Amino acid sequence: MKEFLTLQEIALEARRKLNPNVWDYLEGGAESETSVKRNRFGLDSIALKPRVLRNVVEIDCSANLFKHETRLPVAIAPCGSVDDLNSGGTLAIARAAEEFNIVSFFSASSPTPPDLEEIATATGHPKVYQLSVRGDPAVIDERVKRAIDAGYTGIGLTLDAIIKGRRERDMVSRHVPSSSSNRVAPLPAATETTLTWDHIKRFKDSYDIPLVLKAIATAEDAVLAVEHGVDVIYVSNHGGRQLDYSRATIDILPDVAEAVGGKAEIMIDGGFLRGTDIIKAIALGAGCVAVGRLMCLGLAADGQAGIVRVMELLESEIKTAMGLMGVTHLGQLDRSYLDEVRPVSPPGMASAYPLLGAIATE
Numbered sequence: 001m002k003e004f005l006t007l008q009e010i011a012l013e014a015r016r017k018l019n020p021n022v023w024d025y026l027e028g029g030a031e032s033e034t035s036v037k038r039n040r041f042g043l044d045s046i047a048l049k050p051r052v053l054r055n056v057v058e059i060d061c062s063a064n065l066f067k068h069e070t071r072l073p074v075a076i077a078p079c080g081s082v083d084d085l086n087s088g089g090t091l092a093i094a095r096a097a098e099e100f101n102i103v104s105f106f107s108a109s110s111p112t113p114p115d116l117e118e119i120a121t122a123t124g125h126p127k128v129y130q131l132s133v134r135g136d137p138a139v140i141d142e143r144v145k146r147a148i149d150a151g152y153t154g155i156g157l158t159l160d161a162i163i164k165g166r167r168e169r170d171m172v173s174r175h176v177p178s179s180s181s182n183r184v185a186p187l188p189a190a191t192e193t194t195l196t197w198d199h200i201k202r203f204k205d206s207y208d209i210p211l212v213l214k215a216i217a218t219a220e221d222a223v224l225a226v227e228h229g230v231d232v233i234y235v236s237n238h239g240g241r242q243l244d245y246s247r248a249t250i251d252i253l254p255d256v257a258e259a260v261g262g263k264a265e266i267m268i269d270g271g272f273l274r275g276t277d278i279i280k281a282i283a284l285g286a287g288c289v290a291v292g293r294l295m296c297l298g299l300a301a302d303g304q305a306g307i308v309r310v311m312e313l314l315e316s317e318i319k320t321a322m323g324l325m326g327v328t329h330l331g332q333l334d335r336s337y338l339d340e341v342r343p344v345s346p347p348g349m350a351s352a353y354p355l356l357g358a359i360a361t362e
């Protein structure tokens with residue numbers, strides 16, 4: 001088996017292995033893909049400001065999520081259809097997260113099997129069960145109770161998938177991901193669109209398990225989430241796969257962090273492909289960064305081992321950057337280490353992995 005020395009090689013291997021339509025499903029987003037590009041543009045528009053002459057012999061990049069110490073400030077974002085990237089993907093993701101000691105989300109859109117109980121039995125690390133929310137309280141109750149019984153650490157509600165985004169690459173290629181054809185308990189779209197803050201209140205009144213709200217994209221909704229006692233506020237635009245022309249999540253983060261004021265944990269995702277990207281989010285107030293496509297690249301390249309290798313390389317990049325910035329633990333990072341700049345390359349996966357761009361233009 002090839003030993004990957006860089007994240008770029010993993011991306012290249014994933015690209016080589018995946019059928020072009022599946023690659024497009026992974027890389028692409030909604031409509032003009034402006035949201036996808038903005039996520040990268042936002043990250044690429046931040047420079048790191050290093051401090052020198054500090055002793056950086058010991059660098060600690062461990063973090064805390066749900067009161068669990070994790071090896072990195074990184075979690076695996078919920079991703080359905082992962083079997084399309086590598087068969088057995090759902091279990092491979094959970095096992096990789098356990099092996100590396102990070103939190104993983106299990107997507108309710110994953111084709112079954114395995115079901116949520118099998119994932120819970122197979123792995124012992126902290127896991128969040130993620131529901132793409134339907135407004136039908138009975139469905140929420142059934143799933144939440146099962147997840148609690150199975151020992152999940154938290155429940156995640158995805159709020160930006162109530163209507164399916166128009167992913168035009170898939171529409172043009174007629175590609176149907178397995179999560180669309182295998183939806184658990186398919187329900188008419190109308191029931192998904194009836195969700196309101198009343199459901200969140202009802203959830204918090206009914207269950208004693210940490211609640212993650214995924215797809216908070218404004219300070220106003222972050223304030224409402226805090227008022228409703230939400231435990232983890234997850235800033236996301238679904239990797240640009242749902243609403244087009246949304247803001248870059250890294251641009252949303254400072255407003256949300258200020259609005260939350262330490263009253264809830266903050267996570268973020270959207271375009272994170274490098275250790276330096278993660279450092280930028282921590283400096284702007286996130287406690288943890290989730291990776292979707294990056295994890296999928298590892299999975300496609302080499303299954304569980306590929307995901308673990310992604311995390312090892314991220315750790316190496318984070319430690320290298322922290323040392324070069326004169327920082328020995330993540331708590332030292334703040335806005336004084338960042339500056340706003342003009343990006344040097346067009347936004348996209350290739351702005352993080354230039355070798356990928358070289359292949360695409362061959």
Ligand SMILES: Cc1cc2nc3c(=O)[nH]c(=O)nc-3n(C[C@H](O)[C@H](O)[C@H](O)COP(=O)(O)O)c2cc1C
Pocket residue numbers: 025026039077078079080081107108109110130132158179214236237238239240269270271272290291292293294296
């Ligand atoms: C292949 C794929 C499948 C996804 N499936 C889900 C899902 O089932 N539920 C969900 O909440 N988000 C889903 N997402 C969105 C991710 O959870 C996450 O928000 C997004 O990937 C973050 O952006 P990034 O891919 O640039 O890291 C999916 C993303 C990808 C790439």
